[in-house]
Amino acid sequence: MLIEEGYIQLENYFLDGTKIEANANRYTFVWKKNVDRYKTNLQTKIQDLLDEIDEVEKEEMNLYQGNDLEELGENRQVSTKQLDETISYLEQRLEKEPENKSLKKAVKKIRSDYLPRLERYEDQQSVFQGRNSFSKTDHDATFMRTKDDHYQNGQLKPCYNLQVGTENQFIVGYSVHQRPGDTKCMSPHLDQLNSNLGKLPKSIIADAGYGSEENYAYLETNARKAYVKFNTFHREQSKKWKNDISKVENWSYDEQKDEFICANNRRLTFQYETTEETETGYEITKRNYKCSDCDGCPLREQCTKSATGRTVSISPKLLAYKQQARDLLWGEEGRKLSIQRSVEIESVFGHLKENRAFRRFLLRGLPKVSVEVGLLSLAHNLIKKAAVCVRQSLDKSMDKTFPLSA
Known part of the structure; x- marks a missing residue:
């Protein structure tokens, strides 16, 4: 509707991201490094126990598709399925040797302790999906650094990374991500925008958080002008850098x-x-x-x-892309768009966070959160459109009251 009525032309697309807190407990989080370490330690305990049983009973357990435990080497990993099969095998042996206390103790230890813990660690690892953390009360939320406290020292909270693209301060596209950084969010965001609109804007304007070789290559492949800064763009202008x-x-x-x-x-x-x-x-x-x-x-x-x-x-390639970015950004059009970017996207975030008081999601889970952002974006655009219509009508009434000829 905005395109048809001429409010936006898909010429210049201003992209930026902001972190919105998830509707999750701030203190119940799971870290990937901890889970990996706990699982490794548990695997060691499991293998030690199985080796001890082998040594005591003086016979090999054929548990790994015909391979002996010694043949698997030091980095053996037991899955929950294999551990469950192990328990079944040990229980069968225990039926034949009911007086075997060491075997009975091992079966009880694996069944009541090792197996539940291993299942929990495997479930947690399946939730990460390339992330370093997740919240126990909203598995899709990732812990990210925010700056919304009065000391601006970066608190760690469960959040979603909201990517928003604007033109004339209308929200043209949005996407919700689980990654803290903006760099790897650009291509998925633009792919989604292309899927929704059927085409991409002619020029993409973004800050240094998006300046990677992969992003420059993506924009070049799609024949779009990349007014995208890289991480050292401003530092290169300093006297310290040049010397x-x-x-x-x-x-x-x-x-x-x-x-x-x-x-x-x-x-x-x-x-x-x-x-x-x-x-x-x-x-x-x-x-x-x-x-x-x-x-x-x-x-x-x-x-x-x-x-x-x-x-x-x-x-x-990166050197060439950086030089292209310098040529575009230091040109007359590039300087103009860089100044406009701070007004374009930051004002939209200001409306969302301050005027609408939207600093924390109400729903949980990535699909529901995306719907929530969509409704908020629709509201923003309708309010913006109404404001533009009021301004236009006031301008027309002023022209009739005070004609230029007068």
Whole structure:
């Protein structure tokens, strides 16, 4: 409706994220590192107990599809299904040897303690789905740092990461994520926007939280202008950064020889290439360079702390994307959009959090939370549209009262 009536044109899309507290207990949380550690310790206890039974009974238990326990090595992992089969096997042996106290004690220990704990840890690990934490009262909520206390010191609360895109201060698209950071939320958010509207806006304007190689590549693939800052964009303008001889950005590059030249005119030659893969499957190729002439360099202490000489790992694609971002952001249109971004998206968050007092979700679970944000976005857009209509009608009445000819 907003597109049809001309309120938005899908020209410039201002994207940003904010954390909204979940409707969950703030103190009942589960951390992945703790669960992994507890499960590892439990696996060790289980294996020790099974090995002890084997040693006492002087016979092998055929529990792992015909493999002996010794053949599985030190990193054996027992699942709940295997442990349940183990108990069944031990109980069968106990029926034949009812006087075997050590076996009876082992069966009781596994049945009443080890098996329930292992089931709980496996259930918890299935909930994480790539996250580091979740709330016990809302499994979809992740613990994130917030800044809504009066000291602004970053409290840890169960939250959702709300991504919002605006144009003319209307909410054009939104998505709810379980990741604390904004970087990996851009492509899923824009995919959802494309699915809803059938196309993407021509230009994407976002802050440094979105400036990754994968995001730049995504926007390039979709032929969209990327007015997206990277993490060092503003620091590069400082005098301290420009005078820092350790920064690769302050060096020169010899394209013909594929060598970087440091501040002391010593060359870093190409050594080898490495490839990293992100969670989404995007491959980042890095070229590694090393200086073989660092000995005796008077600037070495300012350049590197390595005892073997200065090495750098460079992604050529990221360097090119950063330069494209600089050219766009420092252009006349880029400066204008950067100033407009702070007015566009921050005012919308101000309306949502302050004027609407929406700082905590009422519902639990990602699907219900998404519906809640959708209703809130509809309300915001209707109120905004009403305000624009009132302003337009007032302008028309003022023109009739005070015509320009007068």
